[in-house]
Amino acid sequence: MSRRVAVCATAQIKNEPDIWYKRFQGMLLDCFESILSQTGVTFDMEKGIRNVVTCSDDVLDARTISDNGMTDVVGAHFRGEEKTAQDGINALGYAMAAILSGHDDLVLVMGHCKESQPESRQMCTNLAFDPFYCRPLGLDFLNASAFQARAYMEKSRITEEQLAKVVVRSRRMGAKNPYARENEPVTEEAVMQSPLMSDPIRELHTYPRTDWAVGLLLCCEERAHEFTDNPVWITGFGSCMDSYFLGDRDLSANFALKQAASRAYDMAGIKDPKSEFDVVELNDAYAYQLPMWAEGAGLAEEAGGGRWIDDGGLEAAHVNTSGGMLNGNPIMLGGLARALEGVHQLKGSAGDRQVDGAKKALAHGTTGAAGQHHGVLILEK
Amino acid sequence: MGYRKKNRHVGIVGVGETKFSSHREEVNQPEMIHEAVRQALDDAGITMDDVDCVVHGNMELFEMVHQPDLWHTLGSGAYGKTAYRLTTGGTTGGTLACAGDNLAASGMHDVVMTIGFEKLQEGHTTGGITNMADPLWARKLQSGALTDSTAVKLIEEFGPERARTAAMIYRIIMDKHACLNPNSHRAFGLDWDQMADLMENSPPLIGDLRLIHMCSQSDGACVVIFAGEEKAKQITDKPVWVRDHITVHREETLNLCNNYYPTDTTHRFAAEKLYERNGITEPLDYFDVFEMYDPSAWWGTDWLREFFLLDDDAHLKLVENKEIMIDGKMPINPSGGVIAANPIGATALVRVAEAAKQIRGNAGPHQIQKPVNHALASAFGGTMWTVLMMLEKELNW
Numbered sequence: 001m002s003r004r005v006a007v008c009a010t011a012q013i014k015n016e017p018d019i020w021y022k023r024f025q026g027m028l029l030d031c032f033e034s035i036l037s038q039t040g041v042t043f044d045m046e047k048g049i050r051n052v053v054t055c056s057d058d059v060l061d062a063r064t065i066s067d068n069g070m071t072d073v074v075g076a077h078f079r080g081e082e083k084t085a086q087d088g089i090n091a092l093g094y095a096m097a098a099i100l101s102g103h104d105d106l107v108l109v110m111g112h113c114k115e116s117q118p119e120s121r122q123m124c125t126n127l128a129f130d131p132f133y134c135r136p137l138g139l140d141f142l143n144a145s146a147f148q149a150r151a152y153m154e155k156s157r158i159t160e161e162q163l164a165k166v167v168v169r170s171r172r173m174g175a176k177n178p179y180a181r182e183n184e185p186v187t188e189e190a191v192m193q194s195p196l197m198s199d200p201i202r203e204l205h206t207y208p209r210t211d212w213a214v215g216l217l218l219c220c221e222e223r224a225h226e227f228t229d230n231p232v233w234i235t236g237f238g239s240c241m242d243s244y245f246l247g248d249r250d251l252s253a254n255f256a257l258k259q260a261a262s263r264a265y266d267m268a269g270i271k272d273p274k275s276e277f278d279v280v281e282l283n284d285a286y287a288y289q290l291p292m293w294a295e296g297a298g299l300a301e302e303a304g305g306g307r308w309i310d311d312g313g314l315e316a317a318h319v320n321t322s323g324g325m326l327n328g329n330p331i332m333l334g335g336l337a338r339a340l341e342g343v344h345q346l347k348g349s350a351g352d353r354q355v356d357g358a359k360k361a362l363a364h365g366t367t368g369a370a371g372q373h374h375g376v377l378i379l380e381k
Numbered sequence: 382m383g384y385r386k387k388n389r390h391v392g393i394v395g396v397g398e399t400k401f402s403s404h405r406e407e408v409n410q411p412e413m414i415h416e417a418v419r420q421a422l423d424d425a426g427i428t429m430d431d432v433d434c435v436v437h438g439n440m441e442l443f444e445m446v447h448q449p450d451l452w453h454t455l456g457s458g459a460y461g462k463t464a465y466r467l468t469t470g471g472t473t474g475g476t477l478a479c480a481g482d483n484l485a486a487s488g489m490h491d492v493v494m495t496i497g498f499e500k501l502q503e504g505h506t507t508g509g510i511t512n513m514a515d516p517l518w519a520r521k522l523q524s525g526a527l528t529d530s531t532a533v534k535l536i537e538e539f540g541p542e543r544a545r546t547a548a549m550i551y552r553i554i555m556d557k558h559a560c561l562n563p564n565s566h567r568a569f570g571l572d573w574d575q576m577a578d579l580m581e582n583s584p585p586l587i588g589d590l591r592l593i594h595m596c597s598q599s600d601g602a603c604v605v606i607f608a609g610e611e612k613a614k615q616i617t618d619k620p621v622w623v624r625d626h627i628t629v630h631r632e633e634t635l636n637l638c639n640n641y642y643p644t645d646t647t648h649r650f651a652a653e654k655l656y657e658r659n660g661i662t663e664p665l666d667y668f669d670v671f672e673m674y675d676p677s678a679w680w681g682t683d684w685l686r687e688f689f690l691l692d693d694d695a696h697l698k699l700v701e702n703k704e705i706m707i708d709g710k711m712p713i714n715p716s717g718g719v720i721a722a723n724p725i726g727a728t729a730l731v732r733v734a735e736a737a738k739q740i741r742g743n744a745g746p747h748q749i750q751k752p753v754n755h756a757l758a759s760a761f762g763g764t765m766w767t768v769l770m771m772l773e774k775e776l777n778w
Contacts, residue, residue, distance in 0.1 A: 045654065051628065057448070058441040064513040065440060065470035068763045072632035078650060080628030082476050085441070086448060086466045094465055094480065101486035102385045127447035132409070220385070237489070241464040244454045259461060368451040373464055
């Protein structure tokens, strides 16, 4: 029995602040046509794609059953379509299960999000809180993360300078990625002086508003050669849900990420995460999350995230060569963006930011307030 | 059955359904879900420690909660588990069941709990459904899920008298079934002598679609627990086996200029493909029960033809001869179906749960009295989408 699944092709549009000139259908169609032309894959009922796993969200699209707007542009007319309404790393985990189950040979994964459409991201994420206790308090994913940032920075002694380094580096790496959002380069001083959004999170600590669409073609091991000479293998996936009330959680403990990572590592046979990965992509919606997630995934010592930054851990472990979420990917698609960079690095198609001889990568995604849910994906050459 | 052999068989080992009602005001969303979770765990004789994956689904804009699985962790038991959220409109429950099968068959998870829920009381259902239409081209034309196009079609084909009578016979049969099911939201106690009155006087919604024909909007949750073969046999003596499933969607706009794609309904297309790859030539003879997602009596009547691949008026005869009653040749919805209760995100999963209970033989007052070995469950949603799942008593195919 095969325990791995091939990524045969990827496609994406450029991350942009406001793709006003295209509807989300047009954004997806660009990715869809690229995958078809790269692979020659069809929608034949016997040998082609019979199921598409999509990733989007009704609230962010302001549409009930928002997948009905994309059925045709993802090729699902008279075929199957199943929508994961959480971070896209789970779409890959689910697609992997659909293939390993034997039910599908091929699964097309397509994700979209237009953060430019809602009036405010905070208004959307406020709706993720229960309407009785938390929503009326005005909680949203930004200020919930601020609680976590404060708790974590206290625990790991993270300084403003270290967060500034993370942001400056993210913009520097992003500038090398032709699909990354184009941002102004910033200095550490500018980061430390940028306005507070929700203490201690500053404006430049926050991922910028972004529109994006992405697609990946996944295939069972036996047939991968039909679609690519250069497959990248998904060899492990794990996810975990934390509790809902912030007060029920130890916000700096990384409970869900530790569980998700250990599940993915078990499946892929990873023994020592510190030394085994050539490329690591962590979903850093806010600057404090990069060292925090690195601790949770076992890449940095517990409570050692600050020292890890100072000691050049990000460069040494090739963390977020894409620029990371901090450089700009929309919510929902952070995990897919991380996976896409992993695939590019392992295929050797990462251009100016290529890590030589990369063989194994970690990609990570988060859903919910202050990382209530984490997903970890292992990619291998 | 895909292209390849299923990695391993998957059995349903536990089901739970809340009482369905227009107003479950005494519980909030996580509490209501917890009722169904508790029931399903007790039914399977396991605890949350045995579950390693939780899959959740509903429509966000019905209750205006963004990614509600996050909040529902309080009642769903997802804390510390692998957790997915899948949503595909009315088909959500069907998609959840497919996911339960896929995730358990993949070998990545041994015991998968799927949770469908909706608390339609807390939102505006028709507004929510209307909001699914394209904001530029179709939203001003959309009237929620209300349409009389199927009534028009049946009346054109079979004449007003026969079509209207068949739809009303279907409706009365479903109510008689609903009266047997203690979980029903609506069980009126309708009888045959009320037919003429209802056909004449039930308030019209659109054209020939009257209030009495249409499904309710309900609160409720449903949980189905799936397990890999070995684990399923450890958990219960009577796992209900998932044989195969298929999902068929179609695009939202009318496809007038494209001759490449089939003009069949997704129901018929899905049924043809599913039966073909499982070697079923006479579905009407093969299946012992069919739990259909029938949002209105018109749709239910018409769709019998599609799901059983019938020609001419064979489906009307099934209804007119009352062969779809619980003691008939082809029992449809012994539970009362969707017209009796429609908590949308749960509805299609309820079809799977009810079909499984019929195979186990412990459905309660609405148990079919003949042996049930082969069951079919359907889901409907989106812009005429279909999910079909086949369940079996024995692992012998």
